[in-house]
Amino acid sequence: MHKSGTENPQVTVIKPQSGWQVINFRELSEYKDLFLFLVWRDIKILYAQTILGFAWATLNPLLQIIIFTFVFGRVARVQTDGIPYVLFSTVAIIPWTYMSEAMIQSSQSLVQGQQMLGKVYFPRLLFPITPVLARLVDFGISILILLLVVVYYRVVPTWNLMLFPLFFVSMVGISAGVGMWLSAMAIRFRDVKFAMQFIVRMLMYSAPIVYSASSIPKTYRVIYSVNPIVGVIEGLRSCLLGRPVPWEYVWPGMVTALLVLITGALYFKRMERIFVDVI
Amino acid sequence: MKTDDTAIKVENISKCYRIGLKEKIHDSFGRTIIDFIKAPLDNYRKYRSLYNFDDTGPDSDGHPRPGACDVIWALRDVSMEVKRGQVIGIIGRNGAGKSTLLKILSRITDPTTGWARIRGKVSSLLEVGTGFHPELTGRENVYLNSAILGMKKKVIDRKFDQIVGFSGVEKFIDTPVKRYSSGMKVRLAFSVAAHLEPEILVIDEVLAVGDAEFQNKCLGKMHNITQRGRTVLFVSHNMGAIIQLCPTSILLEDGGIVAGGPSKEVIDQYLSSIFRPVDSADLRNTPIRDGDGRLQFTAACLQQENGVNTNMPVSGRPVDIVLDFVSHRPLSRVQFKFTIFNQMGIAVTHCSVESSGQSFNVPRGQGQVICHIPKLPLPLGQYKISAAAYDDRGKLDWIATACIFNVQASNFFKAPFVPPIRYSTALVEHSWQLMTDGCKQKAVCGQ
Numbered sequence: 001m002h003k004s005g006t007e008n009p010q011v012t013v014i015k016p017q018s019g020w021q022v023i024n025f026r027e028l029s030e031y032k033d034l035f036l037f038l039v040w041r042d043i044k045i046l047y048a049q050t051i052l053g054f055a056w057a058t059l060n061p062l063l064q065i066i067i068f069t070f071v072f073g074r075v076a077r078v079q080t081d082g083i084p085y086v087l088f089s090t091v092a093i094i095p096w097t098y099m100s101e102a103m104i105q106s107s108q109s110l111v112q113g114q115q116m117l118g119k120v121y122f123p124r125l126l127f128p129i130t131p132v133l134a135r136l137v138d139f140g141i142s143i144l145i146l147l148l149v150v151v152y153y154r155v156v157p158t159w160n161l162m163l164f165p166l167f168f169v170s171m172v173g174i175s176a177g178v179g180m181w182l183s184a185m186a187i188r189f190r191d192v193k194f195a196m197q198f199i200v201r202m203l204m205y206s207a208p209i210v211y212s213a214s215s216i217p218k219t220y221r222v223i224y225s226v227n228p229i230v231g232v233i234e235g236l237r238s239c240l241l242g243r244p245v246p247w248e249y250v251w252p253g254m255v256t257a258l259l260v261l262i263t264g265a266l267y268f269k270r271m272e273r274i275f276v277d278v279i
Numbered sequence: 280m281k282t283d284d285t286a287i288k289v290e291n292i293s294k295c296y297r298i299g300l301k302e303k304i305h306d307s308f309g310r311t312i313i314d315f316i317k318a319p320l321d322n323y324r325k326y327r328s329l330y331n332f333d334d335t336g337p338d339s340d341g342h343p344r345p346g347a348c349d350v351i352w353a354l355r356d357v358s359m360e361v362k363r364g365q366v367i368g369i370i371g372r373n374g375a376g377k378s379t380l381l382k383i384l385s386r387i388t389d390p391t392t393g394w395a396r397i398r399g400k401v402s403s404l405l406e407v408g409t410g411f412h413p414e415l416t417g418r419e420n421v422y423l424n425s426a427i428l429g430m431k432k433k434v435i436d437r438k439f440d441q442i443v444g445f446s447g448v449e450k451f452i453d454t455p456v457k458r459y460s461s462g463m464k465v466r467l468a469f470s471v472a473a474h475l476e477p478e479i480l481v482i483d484e485v486l487a488v489g490d491a492e493f494q495n496k497c498l499g500k501m502h503n504i505t506q507r508g509r510t511v512l513f514v515s516h517n518m519g520a521i522i523q524l525c526p527t528s529i530l531l532e533d534g535g536i537v538a539g540g541p542s543k544e545v546i547d548q549y550l551s552s553i554f555r556p557v558d559s560a561d562l563r564n565t566p567i568r569d570g571d572g573r574l575q576f577t578a579a580c581l582q583q584e585n586g587v588n589t590n591m592p593v594s595g596r597p598v599d600i601v602l603d604f605v606s607h608r609p610l611s612r613v614q615f616k617f618t619i620f621n622q623m624g625i626a627v628t629h630c631s632v633e634s635s636g637q638s639f640n641v642p643r644g645q646g647q648v649i650c651h652i653p654k655l656p657l658p659l660g661q662y663k664i665s666a667a668a669y670d671d672r673g674k675l676d677w678i679a680t681a682c683i684f685n686v687q688a689s690n691f692f693k694a695p696f697v698p699p700i701r702y703s704t705a706l707v708e709h710s711w712q713l714m715t716d717g718c719k720q721k722a723v724c725g726q
Contacts, residue, residue, distance in 0.1 A: 009478065012401070014386060015394035037426040041412060041419075048414035048455075119406040120427055121386040188326050273389040276382070277296065278329045 021269040028123055035126050042105075042134035057138035058145055061097045065089050065145075072210045081212050083241065090149045091237045092209040098139040099175050099229065100200045105131035106179025107196055110187040114279045124272045125265075128179040132172060150240065160239040167235040174228050174257045180264035184271040188278050207233050213249055225249045228257035285398065286479055286510040287361040287384065292393035293534075294354040294379050297329050353379040355534040356393070363398075366511040368525030368542055370518070370549050375531040377514045381405060381483050384512070399510070402429050402477030407485045408468030413457035417448060417467055420456050424471045438474050445500075446470035466493060473500045479510045498523065518546050550622060551661070567679035574610060574641065574668050578603040579681035582649075590684040594657055594706065600630070600650040602666055602681070610670050612638040615648045617666040617681070619657070627657065627705050656706045657686045 028035075047053045065086065072078045073085030080088040109127040110117060117124070186192035204210075207229040216224050224230060231253025238245045314321075354376045361367055369377050382388045384395060385403035410427040411420050421442055425435045443449050446466045448459070456464060469485070482501075498520060505511050505524055515521055521528060521542055528545040530538040532552070538545045562576050580588045582599040592598045600617060616631035630650050632638055639648070662684055667677040713720040 009399045012386070012397045013394060014383060014390065014397065016389050016391060033432050034426045034429075037423050037432075041410075041415065041423055044419070045412055045414045115406075116410050116427065118382075118387060119409045120403060122427065188329075189323075274329070276388045278326070 017273045019270075020266055021272070023125065023265055023269060024123070028125065031122050031126065034122055035130070038126060038130045039134045042130050043137050046134075054138075054141055057141040061090075061093050061142050062145055064093050064097070068093070068210050078211045079215055081214055084153060087149055087153050087155070087241065088212075088237075089210060090146055091240050092207075092233050094139065094142050094146050095171050095232065095236055096204065096207070096209050096229075097142065098135055099171060099232075100204070101138065102132045102135045102172075102175035103178045103182070104196055104200060105135065106175065107182035107186050107192055109179070110183045110275060111190070111193070111279075114187075118276050118279065124275060125180075125268065128183040128268070129176060132176045132179055136172070146240070155240075156242050157240075158242040160242060160245060163235065163239045163245060167232055167239065170228065170235070170254060170257050171232045173261045174232065177257065177261035177264035180268040181260070184268045184275075187275050188271075203229060206230075208237075209233060213246070221248060222252060225252040226256050228253035228260065231257070284363045285360055286363040286365070287359075287395065287397050287512075289357060289359045289384075289395045290393055292354055292357045292380075292383060292390045292395060293352060294376075294383060294388070294391050295350050295352045298349050298351055352534050354383070354390075357531075357534070357536055358393075359529065359536060359539070361510060361512070363510055364508045365527065366505045366509075366513065366525050368521040368528035368545075369512060369514045369531060370516070370521060370528055370546065371531035374533075376534040377531050378405070378483055379534075380531070381481050381512065381514060385481055397479065399478035400429070401479045401481060402475050403481045403483075404428070404472045404475075404485055405481075405483040407465060407472060411456060411464065411468060414455055416455055417443075417452040417459070421452075421467065421471055424468060425474075428472065428475055429477065430475065434476075442470050442474050443467075445473060445496075462490060462493070469493075469497055473497070473504070477509065479512075480504065481512045483514045484516060518550075521546065562678060562681060565678050565680070568677065570667070570674040570676040571672075572676065573608060573670075574604055574606040574613065574675040576602055576604045576666055576668070576676055576678055576681060577645075579664065579666060579678075581682070581684055590682070591687050592655055592684060593687045594655055594659070596655060598652050598655045600652070600664065602648050602650075603645070604648065604668070604676075605645045606641045606643055609641070609643050610675070611640045612671055613641050613675070614638055614669045615650075615666075616668075617650070617664050620663050620665065621657075621704060622661050625704060627662070654708075655686065658703050658706055659686055661685050 047056060050056065052059070068089050069085050073080075073089070078085075106128040109131055110124070113127050117127075182192055182196070206227050213221075213224070213230065213234050225248065231250040234246055234249045237243075357376070357380060369380070371377050379388075381403065382405070383390050384397065385401060385405065387403075387405075408424065410423050412423070415423065418439075421439065422432075422435055425438075425442075426432070430438075443452055446463075446469070448463050448467055451459065451463065456467075459467070472485070501513075501520075501524055511525075513521070513525055525542050527540060528542040529536050530545050530549050538548050560578050560580070562578055579600070579602050581590060581592050582601055583589050583592065584597050588601075589598075602615065602617070614632050616629065616633065618629045619627045621627050630652070664681050664684075665677070665679050666681040668675040711722040713722075
């Protein structure tokens with residue numbers, strides 16, 4: 001006969017939640033196995049039954065780089081602080097592709113997962129965070145393009161490269177924060193889905209991806225840098241290309257990124273209890 | 280030291296939802312335009328109100344506000360206590376609140392008021408195949424589904440072969456699930472669920488899928504699970520499964536617990552509540568009625584051979600179905616008819632004046648029409664009669680439930696044996712003959 005439970009069985013109390021909640025990290029670590037399975041599932045199904053499979057992870061950014069190099073590099077001749085345009089855009093488009101994909105999929109995660117939402121319990125935070133991690137695989141694959149271009153242009157890395165983890169973490173953190181905000185809103189208001197397409201396009205031009213940040217007039221630079229994506233892109237560009245990091249563009253964004261992440265988590269946890277009731 | 284062996288304690292849990300109401304339609308163009316412009320604000324308020332119920336509680340003076348008409352209470356003040364190792368069935372009509380209760384205990388949704396305390400890990404089986412993705416193979420889906428249901432990877436590795444073996448889809452385990460038949464999907468999904476080892480198991484009607492053979496297999500496996508000292512809450516419409524698996528049950532009705540105890544008694548109470556009591560002596564205010572009303576039934580009842588009214592006729596005996604009516608004008612060529620329905624809602628037989636090839640001419644005023652059945656061919660159980668009258672112009676009157684009666688222990692066949700109601704919707708007279716090389720034997724029933 002199965003001996004059910006232990007001397008100290010886990011006790012759960014179910015009652016109406018109210019007010020602000022904090023993230024239950026212990027519970028999240030209990031569901032670690034499930035989280036990894038969900039990430040793996042996300043990765044597998046994206047390219048299921050395609051011929052090219054994971055190669056698509058490189059084609060998307062590659063095509064953008066080619067087109068932008070032609071349009072902004074040759075035709076419009078946008079100023080790029082002396083960096084060859086291909087290099088200039090590659091180091092920006094690859095992280096941007098990750099961020100935009102992660103944010104879009106994260107925002108739709110609850111809506112798309114509504115079947116699971118209503119039938120089984122696991123920490124709801126896993127929904128928006130899964131695509132943020134799953135798209136890192138695509139990011140990792142497209143880094144190959146980055147490496148090729150960097151090697152081709154014989155860029156010499158400096159100690160700045162040690163700052164890469166800082167910007168990498170910011171990149172992931174911003175995507176997670178925005179994802180948490182938007183997914184919680186999207187489950188209530190489907191407008192988010194329609195707004196996302198246009199917002200993502202606008203965001204791309206709000207950051208120095210196809211143009212250089214130095215083209216922004218001095219008086220507007222602080223306001224410009226409040227957009228956390230600016231700091232991430234400029235930071236990554238400078239540390240990967242061995243140039244000095246323009247901290248003036250980076251600090252305001254870091255503060256915003258932290259705020260977005262924390263408020264996103266708080267908002268998500270607060271709205272969590274009504275997700276199933278308003279799907 | 281006293282060990283608390285209460286696995287689940289529920290205290291006054293209530294849950295309410297907002298339902299959609301008909302949108303206002305305006306007759307003036309101006310109002311329509313204004314509503315179109317105000318739409319975003321109205322929509323925002325509407326979606327926000329989906330989870331905000333401030334307008335339904337008592338107002339600031341503590342006086343109870345009249346409940347908002349678009350709020351329904353799926354559960355009202357439900358309290359119960361389940362000890363470790365108990366297997367409890369939960370039955371009730373659709374909309375009684377069974378699934379809502381399970382969802383709250385599974386932490387999928389929060390209660391509006393009240394609380395519950397659970398000792399032990401809960402595994403919920405509210406749907407078979409949660410998380411299955413058509414693009415993944417059977418193997419991948421087993422891992423995914425098991426993880427979703429709460430199994431750790433090491434446990435899944437250990438049990439993988441057992442799970443696949445039980446499901447019977449070993450040959451196709453590495454094919455994407457979208458190529459499976461629906462039966463295979465269900466078998467695989469149920470197989471995963473059957474190998475859970477939770478302390479507390481909460482199941483919602485998942486036995487309602489699959490063919491009969493598979494359902495039997497599932498019942499058997501469920502039985503195993505319940506024998507191992509686990510606490511189980513089992514929601515089902517399958518009374519046979521409930522009786523087999525759950526010694527005790529509770530009955531939910533309109534969001535509240537109305538009965539709890541040994542399963543047989545609770546099931547009896549449930550089945551008898553399905554047939555609402557009807558005042559067959561006075562049908563003037565019967566709820567479900569149709570027809571133009573030129574003739575109206577006023578009462579319905581059954582009468583035994585001696586003319587005494589009864590609502591417990593004996594199977595196999597003669598019985599009269601008596602319908603009183605009042606006709607508001609003289610009518611010609613009237614057809615009277617009625618249908619007898621059993622507990623399952625199946626129409627057992629239909630009797631109509633039409634079968635005789637004739638019809639009645641009914642003068643104005645009160646009257647009575649009697650249908651004589653020489654030998655009531657109904658097995659034990661509860662039945663209802665719906666009655667109707669037609670003439671050439673159309674439907675005069677139709678009543679969904681004119682009267683309810685219980686057929687008593689019968690001597691339809693003159694021998695003590697009565698076939699169980701499960702296998703006989705109606706009783707038929709018959710005789711048997713045995714033919715072998717040696718001799719012929721005959722046995723005749725009911726004479």
